[in-house]
Amino acid sequence: MLKKTEGIVLRNRPHLDADLIVTYLTPSYGILNLYAKSPRKIGSRFGSSLEPLTYARISCFGKEQATLPRLTQSDIIRTFNMLRESTDSFIGISEILELTLRLLPEREPNRMVFPLLLNMLLSLEREPGNLLYLTFYKLRILSLAGFAPRVGQCVRCGRIAGRFYFSEGSTVCRSCADTADGFIELSPPVQRVYNYLMRTGPATVRRLRLTEEVHSGLEALINSHINYTVTGKLNTREYAEGLKTL
Numbered sequence: 001m002l003k004k005t006e007g008i009v010l011r012n013r014p015h016l017d018a019d020l021i022v023t024y025l026t027p028s029y030g031i032l033n034l035y036a037k038s039p040r041k042i043g044s045r046f047g048s049s050l051e052p053l054t055y056a057r058i059s060c061f062g063k064e065q066a067t068l069p070r071l072t073q074s075d076i077i078r079t080f081n082m083l084r085e086s087t088d089s090f091i092g093i094s095e096i097l098e099l100t101l102r103l104l105p106e107r108e109p110n111r112m113v114f115p116l117l118l119n120m121l122l123s124l125e126r127e128p129g130n131l132l133y134l135t136f137y138k139l140r141i142l143s144l145a146g147f148a149p150r151v152g153q154c155v156r157c158g159r160i161a162g163r164f165y166f167s168e169g170s171t172v173c174r175s176c177a178d179t180a181d182g183f184i185e186l187s188p189p190v191q192r193v194y195n196y197l198m199r200t201g202p203a204t205v206r207r208l209r210l211t212e213e214v215h216s217g218l219e220a221l222i223n224s225h226i227n228y229t230v231t232g233k234l235n236t237r238e239y240a241e242g243l244k245t246l
C-alpha cells in the first residue's frame, strides 16, 4: 500500500551498491526505515533530499508488514543545510539524532516527538549559538520515552534531596542512599531549572538565559543519566570528546 507522510531524515546508510536505507522520524509512523533505489545516480528523483536533517514530504510503497518499504517520492520542505554544515551544532545534533534512534521503537507513532524535533531544528536555525535547545530536546525526549531523571525529592522517602544517583535515576537523600553508588551533586539552581524545563514549552526556552555553570550542571545531569540508562555512551559524544583532546 502507498503511504504519504512528512518526515525528517535521521540517518542514511548505504545498501548494496548504489542504494540507501533512509531512516525517518515521522509524525504518523514514528521511526520509519525506507529503501531508496539508486538515489546517488545523476538525475535521481531524490536529489539531495535524503541527507540527514532534511524535512520532506515523502511517499513509500510496500505491503503492510514489509520490513523495508520502498521510498517512491521525496519533496523537500526544508533542508536545514545551515545546521548540517556547521561542525559545532552538527555534533550536538548528531548526538540527539542518535539518542532519538535509541529511545524510540520502530513504527510506533509518537505524535509528540516529531514536533519536538522540528521545533528544535527551527529554533537552532534561528539562534545557532543557543545550545539550550539541544538540552531541552534531550530532557523532553527522555521524558516522552519514560526515562526522565527524577529530581528534587528522595525517591525512597520523599524528603528534599540534592544528590542524583545514576542507579536510581533519581535524587536520593543522604539517609536513604547507598554511598557506594555513583552520584552527582545537583545545585539548587540546576534542580529548579530542570523541573521548570520539564513543565514548560519550547517558547520559554527562547527567553531563558542560564549562566554557564547552571547550563553545564544541567548537561552533566542529563548526559550522565543517558550514559547510564541508554546502553553505553553515545558514539557521537565519544567522537566529540575525542575532538576536544586533539
Ligand SMILES: [Zn+2]
Pocket (backbone or CB within 6 Å): 154, 155, 156, 157, 158, 159, 172, 173, 174, 175, 176, 177
Ligand atoms: Zn530518603
